[in-house]
Amino acid sequence: MLASLRLIFLAFFLAMTGVAPSSAQPMFSPNVEVALVPMHQWAAPGSTAIVAVRQDIEPGWHTYWRNPGDSGGATELTWTLPAGFSAGPILWPLPERQPVKGLMNYGYSRQVYLPVPIDVPRTANAGSVVPLSVTVLSMVCSEDMCVPDERTVKLDLAIRDGVPPLTAGEGAAIERVVGAAPRPADIDAHIAHDGADLVLTLRGAALRGVDAADAYFFPFDGGVVEHPAAQRGERKGDDLVLRMKAGGAVLASGLGKVVGGVVATSGGAWEIVADAGGAPSARTDQASIPLFAQAALFALIGGLILNLMPCVFPILAMKAASLSASAHDPREARRDGIAFLLGVLTTFVLLAGALLALRAAGEAAGWGFQLQNPAVTAALALLMLAVGLNLSGAFEAGLSGSGAGGGLTRLPGGTGAFFTGVLAVVVAAPCTAPFMAFALGAALVMPAPMALAVFAMLGLGLALPYLVVSLSPGLLARFPKPGPWMDRLKSILAFPMYGAALWLVWVFARQTSGEALALILAGGLLLAFGLTLWGWRQSARMAGRKTFGTTAASMASLLAAVAVTASAATLAPGPGPAATQTASETPWSPDAVAAARAEGKVVFVNFTADWCVTCKVNERAALANDGTRALFAGPDAVYMVADWTRRDDLIARELDRFGRSGVPLYLVYSPGKAAPEILPQLLTPGIVADAVKRAGEKELI
Numbered sequence: 001m002l003a004s005l006r007l008i009f010l011a012f013f014l015a016m017t018g019v020a021p022s023s024a025q026p027m028f029s030p031n032v033e034v035a036l037v038p039m040h041q042w043a044a045p046g047s048t049a050i051v052a053v054r055q056d057i058e059p060g061w062h063t064y065w066r067n068p069g070d071s072g073g074a075t076e077l078t079w080t081l082p083a084g085f086s087a088g089p090i091l092w093p094l095p096e097r098q099p100v101k102g103l104m105n106y107g108y109s110r111q112v113y114l115p116v117p118i119d120v121p122r123t124a125n126a127g128s129v130v131p132l133s134v135t136v137l138s139m140v141c142s143e144d145m146c147v148p149d150e151r152t153v154k155l156d157l158a159i160r161d162g163v164p165p166l167t168a169g170e171g172a173a174i175e176r177v178v179g180a181a182p183r184p185a186d187i188d189a190h191i192a193h194d195g196a197d198l199v200l201t202l203r204g205a206a207l208r209g210v211d212a213a214d215a216y217f218f219p220f221d222g223g224v225v226e227h228p229a230a231q232r233g234e235r236k237g238d239d240l241v242l243r244m245k246a247g248g249a250v251l252a253s254g255l256g257k258v259v260g261g262v263v264a265t266s267g268g269a270w271e272i273v274a275d276a277g278g279a280p281s282a283r284t285d286q287a288s289i290p291l292f293a294q295a296a297l298f299a300l301i302g303g304l305i306l307n308l309m310p311c312v313f314p315i316l317a318m319k320a321a322s323l324s325a326s327a328h329d330p331r332e333a334r335r336d337g338i339a340f341l342l343g344v345l346t347t348f349v350l351l352a353g354a355l356l357a358l359r360a361a362g363e364a365a366g367w368g369f370q371l372q373n374p375a376v377t378a379a380l381a382l383l384m385l386a387v388g389l390n391l392s393g394a395f396e397a398g399l400s401g402s403g404a405g406g407g408l409t410r411l412p413g414g415t416g417a418f419f420t421g422v423l424a425v426v427v428a429a430p431c432t433a434p435f436m437a438f439a440l441g442a443a444l445v446m447p448a449p450m451a452l453a454v455f456a457m458l459g460l461g462l463a464l465p466y467l468v469v470s471l472s473p474g475l476l477a478r479f480p481k482p483g484p485w486m487d488r489l490k491s492i493l494a495f496p497m498y499g500a501a502l503w504l505v506w507v508f509a510r511q512t513s514g515e516a517l518a519l520i521l522a523g524g525l526l527l528a529f530g531l532t533l534w535g536w537r538q539s540a541r542m543a544g545r546k547t548f549g550t551t552a553a554s555m556a557s558l559l560a561a562v563a564v565t566a567s568a569a570t571l572a573p574g575p576g577p578a579a580t581q582t583a584s585e586t587p588w589s590p591d592a593v594a595a596a597r598a599e600g601k602v603v604f605v606n607f608t609a610d611w612c613v614t615c616k617v618n619e620r621a622a623l624a625n626d627g628t629r630a631l632f633a634g635p636d637a638v639y640m641v642a643d644w645t646r647r648d649d650l651i652a653r654e655l656d657r658f659g660r661s662g663v664p665l666y667l668v669y670s671p672g673k674a675a676p677e678i679l680p681q682l683l684t685p686g687i688v689a690d691a692v693k694r695a696g697e698k699e700l701i
Contacts, residue, residue, distance in 0.1 A: 031061040031142075034053065039170075041164050041165055044159070045125075045161070048117045048119055052114055054112075054114075057108065057140070063140055072594075077090065079133070085124075088119070093114070093181055097216075099228065100598065101143065115178050126161045128159045134152065136153060146591055182270055186205065187207065187263075194243075196251070198250065201236075203238055207265065211265070217244060217263050229244065248657065298436070303457065303464070304462075306428055309428070337417070340417045344460075349452055375566070378568060381501050384504060387494075388497035394535045396535070436681075440458075516569070530556075533557060534551075537554060587640065588607075593669060600671045602695040604639050604640065605641075605667040606666060611645065612663045622684050628688055677694065
């Protein structure tokens with residue numbers, strides 16, 4: 001996955017710069033030379049050798065630190081080593097600050113050594129020579145353009161006993177870099193959000209006597225600080241205090257975790273981990289209580305609004321019809337209301353638990369993550385088809401004794417209501433309602449119990465209207481009595497489910513290929529045939545007639561449907577979904593944004609996905625009209641699309657940087673300001689036009 005994301009990242013650069021190398025050749029920049037050099041003449045068995053990737057960079061060009069700043073990409077190393085050998089992380093030298101047209105990058109120019117420790121096993125044979133090989137992926141940039149550079153360099157490392165001397169010439173230079181590289185120190189660090197600023201307070205013996213005015217903080221992650229803004233240092237007793245402008249991620253979601261980075265001073269540079277509002281533990285502190293309360297309230301409101309989103313429409317009618325079926329039996333209505341609530345809450349908590357577990361394991365996952373998997377999309381498409389056939393009367397999912405209309409949920413009693421709750425969450429998963437973005441973004445930086453509670457509040461909001469009506473006899477009395485009309489309604493309700501199935505098949509086709517689409521259509525046909533046979537079997541048994549081979553044929557058809565659909569989901573994906581033509585589009589990448597802004601252009605970024613119904617509604621209503629097209633057709637504004645239909649960790653990290661766990665997200669960048677404006681999740685042409693106009697005006701200030 002990392003390799004594929006890296007190639008996507010580089011492809012964006014190639015598209016931006018007009019470079020089109022052969023797929024069989026490595027990408028190469030003439031503006032940098034790369035070599036692998038040792039610090040010592042040999043390495044002893046059982047020791048740690050230091051080797052360094054040396055970059056000799058042409059004047060006017062630069063490469064990047066681990067956090068590249070406002071643009072660029074960090075140098076990446078992929079090692080090929082003999083058995084038993086292992087490479088550690090880069091010992092990053094302190095970077096230079098590189099202002100570029102209103103932006104600030106962190107990187108290196110002229111010459112830089114990137115030292116890496118190599119663990120030599122005790123079993124290494126003294127007197128042997130072992131080959132070390134590393135593929136170096138660098139982004140080499142000037143003020144006007146960036147060129148990716150990927151090449152493999154090698155070194156034959158001698159293995160001998162004894163203490164090795166430094167390599168002539170370069171050994172001493174590498175040793176100086178290793179000695180000066182930032183290291184962890186006994187520094188107590190605390191960071192706090194103060195309006196539009198961040199205040200970093202540092203205390204430790206290493207900081208005594210250093211000039212506060214020279215101090216500078218390099219965060220490990222982007223979005224923490226506004227990189228081009230000045231940092232102001234001062235002394236307060238034994239404390240060194242740095243005041244910085246907060247970055248986009250902090251402005252969007254606040255500080256919810258520890259912040260790591262390097263503090264550079266006149267007396268040296270040290271790695272620090274700053275406590276953002278208390279020790280990182282599961283306890284509830286004073287800072288987290290207001291955040292949790294606000295997130296829970298916003299989740300409740302977002303869940304209520306979710307009932308009005310287009311993706312939930314197929315379920316709304318089923319919920320209303322189910323209420324009508326039990327409206328004149330208050331006890332049954334209460335049971336169904338509570339069962340529906342339990343189905344919603346259970347599914348939301350299970351999805352939230354899976355999401356938190358993936359993120360804890362280091363995966364870049366967000367809301368709707370399950371729909372990025374073609375296998376899940378295919379399974380949900382067949383589920384919607386099965387529900388539609390069930391409502392059409394092709395088969396019964398359970399024996400209902402509640403009379404006319406009692407089979408609206410097609411499962412008896414509370415089980416049917418619980419299943420409807422599960423189905424509501426499944427169908428609602430692609431949607432993000434207003435207020436949900438802040439709630440889910442905040443939840444993902446909270447301790448797990450708090451995060452699960454926020455997701456549960458979202459489920460409560462979704463289920464609340466149904467629950468309130470089911471517990472209100474006065475409201476229930478206003479519902480019409482059950483009758484034959486409910487059977488007709490049941491048949492009508494099948495068609496929204498067929499529509500949902502068709503939509504999911506379309507999403508599946510965008511995620512995969514034409515061959516996979518043909519297979520899932522065949523799977524749907526087999527599923528419909530198998531369930532129809534199963535319905536005939538049920539009717540025959542209820543009439544007391546014997547069935548000959550119907551059961552076997554039905555099961556064979558259903559198993560074939562599962563097998564065909566599974567085969568479709570495992571096929572290699574096609575070239576990728578074609579972007580919906582809503583404007584003059586450019587594929588998104590951080591460096592494409594930086595390049596456009598460096599040219600003085602306003603940049604509108606649409607983070608979207610084909611399975612996100614809210615995204616598609618916004619694109620049709622606000623981004624595909626003639627006025628918006630004309631807005632981005634000129635030379636002063638650029639429209640970029642970050643398509644998250646398939647999993648893309650680069651997009652997931654960018655969403656996380658702005659405190660979002662899913663799409664849609666709309667950003668408008670002004671050429672002269674680092675932090676973008678974040679637009680509402682429901683767009684109109686006027687909102688888009690006004691935001692672009694404001695961004696253009698900022699350029700003139």
